[in-house]
Amino acid sequence: MNEKPDFKLLFCLFIVAVVWGTTYLGIRVAVETMQPWYITSTRQGLAALIVLVILLYKKQLAWIGWENLKLQFIPAILMIVLANGFTTIAEQSVPSGLTSILSALSPLVVFLGGTMIGQQKISLKGFIGVMVGFLGVVFIFRDGLGDILDPNYKTGIFFLSIAILSWSVGTIYTKMHTHKSNNIALNLFYQFSIAAIIQFVLALIINPDVDFNTWSLRSILATLYLSVFGSVIAFFAYHYALKRVTATQITVLNYINTIIAVFLGWLLLDEKITFDFVIATALIILGVFITNYKRTRGKAEQSEAK
Template sequence: MTSPAVGPTAADTPPAAPAAAPPGAGRRRFGAAVWIALGIVYVVWGSTYLGIRVVVETMPPFLSAGARFVTAGLLLAALLALRHGPGVLRATRAQLGSAALVGVLLLLGGNGLVVLAETTVPSGLAALLVAVVPAWVVLLRTVCGERPGRGAYLGVLLGLVGLAVLTLPGLSGEVRTWGVLTVVAASMLWSVGSFSSSRLPLPKNPLTASAYEMAAGGLACALVGLARGEQRGLDLGAVSARSWTAFAYLVVFGSLIAFTAYVWLLHHAPLSLTATYAYVNPVVAVALGALVLGEAVSWPIGLGGAIVVGGVSLIVSTERRSRPPARRPHGTT
């Protein structure tokens, strides 16, 4: 779920955000590189839900998620060491512990449960259910004594209304209730991980932090997969070429290329522009699910999704006007 403002997906670990772009950055003309990077984040992170759905056709959910994130974490760490030297990976015990905790919350609790749910839930519906993450974050901030503002609360209300439409039995088509509730639980855990990451001591380099988070979260997913017995009867030869292709796509494009593009955008574009992926990703996910997998887009999914996206956009716009950005953007899979 590459966590935004919304992740990661959603299904991917969003990085710790550096300082906001300098004043006036939003008024300058952007070069082609900014729009290319933004397009990558829009399309690739939106497509990770489709990729997950294809992976779990012939791969066990938690073991495949564990392999994906451990592989991506090790590749990212190796690339960092090659480019900046091994010193870039240094971290204190407190920083490693925090990164491990955030990685478990985001990737086992958030992404891992989404992968499990997508064995029965359409990829587009999963993306829309995850899109409500910023609403949970606003509520968590309120519990901790912050006051995000009326616009944010209105966005939360819209998000919860949309969530209700998407989760009402019978409205979203032939979808198992447990799968829908699993995605909702995943979005809550992703929110807790995103919220906690801005308050915990993490490595200063966001790429270093995410490498450790992916490794820790991936190991946790693998352990849960083993505890569930996913290894029993697993025949790698029986895994389809389609699932292997989707797995490689998630590792390379979802966890490395799009992630790097996102970090680059945080340094070269206004956060207000970068954060728009929070409400573009679900739209991309629904469109790809319908076009590639033939997933039905019923009127409740369309209506509920539109309400959720509207609520998220209101939260993002309110946040960027009233508050400096947190250390880490909240969300996507």
């Protein structure tokens, strides 16, 4: 029995793939004059305020209880405080292109972690799809892979490694508990609020004497973009999609993020797009297709992705 396409899900997947592809550039611009923890605390603080206004307008603001608060606390720490925070720190020294290729490891980590805990079935098709997509990402940056060993990037790559692991574990954890609460906006309000408070405290500790006059309008606008699009819109789309597809299927969109990041480099920074990029794009799209392709054979198979 064939079902109509879930256009809302497809739109959310599109948002995740495109918007988070632009955040590499946004973070790079923000760290030009702003300190990382001030960027992240401002980003999540504004996101929390935006979601708060939405909840008040819909009259949905409520206390979620201690049990659900604990469920929101863990992804807030893993995916926002650590993953988002450390990625922002890493981009102070690591080029956005290299950040993109290393971040593309997360689908592989999620796939392996998900199969180890039995969250999803071991699938040769899934593994092949993840690897083909990752090879496409590697192909884009094959001439610059030696940069990974650059001692100047050592600290940045260390922080980025923690960010990738934290994001992957947070994704698996969220998928495990996503069925326990249906109000995505309310959950995100608590996650953003928790993360903003922790990150602001870190900002005050690490940079107590910051000179706000040194912040450029360019960096401030980039932070505002990260807040509205990178946090509110993309996180809502991400959590909506994660309720309906596997953790691997949603994280494999990181490969599309890389295409977007490279395209923006060409569009805004005059970076060249070579024939290698065209080949890499084809590999990435093929990898995403292999991972997500599924013949419809009735409800039994459809429930496998839920």
